[in-house]
Amino acid sequence: MHAPLERDFDRFKRELPxxxxxxxxxxxxxxxxxxxxxxxxxxxxxKGSGQLSLNPGQLExxxxxxxxxxxxxxxxxxxxSGAQAMAAWAIHETRMKVERRPTGAGREGxxxxxxxxxxxxxxGDYLALVRAGRDLTRAxxxxxxxxxxxxxxxxxxxFREAEYRHTTARLAEAWVEGPLLVEKDFSPTLAGDAxxxxxxxxxxxxxxxxxxxxxxxxxxxxxxxxLMNARFDDAFQVEMMNVSAxxxxxxxxxxxxxxARGVAYGGWxxxxxxxxxxxxxxxxxxxxxxxxxxxxxxISSGRMILEYARRGCESVQLHTFFQLPLSEYAATxxxxxxxxxxxxxxxxxxxxxxxxxxxxxxxELERQDGELRFLDVRAHAHRAG
Ligand SMILES: Cc1cc2nc3c(=O)[nH]c(=O)nc-3n(C[C@H](O)[C@H](O)[C@H](O)COP(=O)(O)O)c2cc1C
Numbered sequence: 001m002h003a004p005l006e007r008d009f010d011r012f013k014r015e016l017p018x019x020x021x022x023x024x025x026x027x028x029x030x031x032x033x034x035x036x037x038x039x040x041x042x043x044x045x046x047k048g049s050g051q052l053s054l055n056p057g058q059l060e061x062x063x064x065x066x067x068x069x070x071x072x073x074x075x076x077x078x079x080x081s082g083a084q085a086m087a088a089w090a091i092h093e094t095r096m097k098v099e100r101r102p103t104g105a106g107r108e109g110x111x112x113x114x115x116x117x118x119x120x121x122x123x124g125d126y127l128a129l130v131r132a133g134r135d136l137t138r139a140x141x142x143x144x145x146x147x148x149x150x151x152x153x154x155x156x157x158x159f160r161e162a163e164y165r166h167t168t169a170r171l172a173e174a175w176v177e178g179p180l181l182v183e184k185d186f187s188p189t190l191a192g193d194a195x196x197x198x199x200x201x202x203x204x205x206x207x208x209x210x211x212x213x214x215x216x217x218x219x220x221x222x223x224x225x226x227l228m229n230a231r232f233d234d235a236f237q238v239e240m241m242n243v244s245a246x247x248x249x250x251x252x253x254x255x256x257x258x259x260a261r262g263v264a265y266g267g268w269x270x271x272x273x274x275x276x277x278x279x280x281x282x283x284x285x286x287x288x289x290x291x292x293x294x295x296x297x298x299i300s301s302g303r304m305i306l307e308y309a310r311r312g313c314e315s316v317q318l319h320t321f322f323q324l325p326l327s328e329y330a331a332t333x334x335x336x337x338x339x340x341x342x343x344x345x346x347x348x349x350x351x352x353x354x355x356x357x358x359x360x361x362x363x364e365l366e367r368q369d370g371e372l373r374f375l376d377v378r379a380h381a382h383r384a385g
């Protein structure tokens with residue numbers, strides 16, 4: 001299989017086939033089908049919420065590139081009068097700096113340094129973007145999912161249900177037909193905020209937030225909770241997963257927070273931490289009751305996708321890898337989403353196909369009816385674990 005892979009990698013530098021998952025299935029007998037928030041998608045690679053899903057043009061490009069899904073920028077919830085308890089997160093900042101970030105072990109990764117937070121335009125503008133996403137989703141071109149930062153009270157304070165109700169109802173109205181898929185963001189700046197100093201307070205949010213969103217939605221809703229990397233130890237991170245049983249999926253885990261610089265960051269420190277915590281899910285029965293998992297953090301190769309998959313993730317969400325200087329991609333043409341997909345899937349050493357063939361050679365993945373299946377990577381790791 002190595003020769004066709006080299007050949008595909010080379011010829012797709014100019015243009016990726018629109019339905020590359022079908023090509024992979026035909027040529028390599030590899031079924032990349034994945035799952036995000038209960039939806040089957042043709043492969044596991046999606047875009048995480050952030051500055052790359054702010055307008056319909058970006059969504060259109062991602063649909064054309066063949067991304068599996070895109071999560072919209074996080075909007076700050078509001079009530080019918082426009083009041084936002086989490087208004088401190090709706091700040092405007094455009095400047096992003098894509099930087100190399102070395103780790104102690106001498107590995108060099110990438111991070112995006114940015115002082116911004118949530119959606120900074122009107123909720124009406126956000127709903128227009130949601131409608132554009134709905135149309136792409138209905139057309140089967142790209143699964144698009146809104147992301148919200150809802151009110152998070154201090155212990156002893158009530159949740160502002162009016163914000164949950166108004167925001168969710170407007171999103172549902174824009175989506176029209178259920179199920180409404182929604183992500184709830186627990187961000188790194190929240191992890192760095194005094195609000196997140198108290199463990200009991202965080203655990204209450206995670207237990208209660210999915211309930212609040214379900215109660216607020218006039219149509220059936222599926223909820224992904226994007227967990228932050230809290231400023232506590234790995235055991236607490238696992239506890240956060242355990243109390244989040246009310247969610248339909250967990251996105252594991254948002255960026256780290258550098259308290260000294262006051263910024264979020266990624267790179268190898270992020271994937272090391274995320275994979276270490278997810279690893280605990282591999283012990284038999286450890287994950288009974290934990291919702292479906294989606295990985296995020298320092299994913300810049302197919303091999304890294306498989307690291308997350310082996311630890312239970314059914315799909316992945318990237319941000320930084322869609323922002324690198326063009327010289328970092330082997331592809332010579334196309335949008336960054338296209339060039340990134342080209343490397344992630346077809347790289348002859350580090351791509352998803354090469355990685356899955358290697359798992360097969362090591363007898364860590366078996367063909368079913370002649371095919372290797374991405375979704376089996378997880379099941380196999382569980383058996384091995
Ligand atoms: C500039 C920037 C803005 C982001 N904004 C959001 C956001 O609004 N909501 C959210 O849930 N995640 C946000 N993220 C997190 C990403 O979606 C992603 O989960 C995280 O960066 C880890 O993936 P990566 O290492 O591929 O970047 C942002 C990330 C970056 C770099």
